[in-house]
Amino acid sequence: MNHDVFKKVQAIIVEQFEKNPEEITLEKLLVEDLELDSLDMFDLVCALEKEYDFHFQLDKDSSIETVGDIVGKLENHLSK
Numbered sequence: 664m665n666h667d668v669f670k671k672v673q674a675i676i677v678e679q680f681e682k683n684p685e686e687i688t689l690e691k692l693l694v695e696d697l698e699l700d701s702l703d704m705f706d707l708v709c710a711l712e713k714e715y716d717f718h719f720q721l722d723k724d725s726s727i728e729t730v731g732d733i734v735g736k737l738e739n740h741l742s743k
Contacts, residue, residue: 668741669734675710676730679703689731697730707733715740 673687680703693699699707708719711733717740719727727733 668737669730671714672711672730672733672737675714676707679706679710687730689729689734691730692728693730693733694728711737 669689673684676682676687676697677684680697680699682697686697691697693704693707712718715737717737719736727736
């Protein structure tokens with residue numbers, strides 16, 4: 664795992680949704696644990712797309728359930 668990618672994702676979640684950084688771990692569920700609704704998820708995806716010049720394909724990326732899922736997708740993008 665790229666620690667820098669995780670830290671950036673964590674920082675965006677903390678900044679945008681006023682969450683405690685210690686609360687953000689790879690295992691946390693975005694909806695159930697962090698209480699992000701569909702609009703929050705859209706905002707998060709937009710922020711990450713802007714930060715990483717990456718486009719999440721929401722129909723194909725519906726498997727994004729945890730912070731770790733996001734980090735994994737971004738790491739795959741960055742390794743190409």
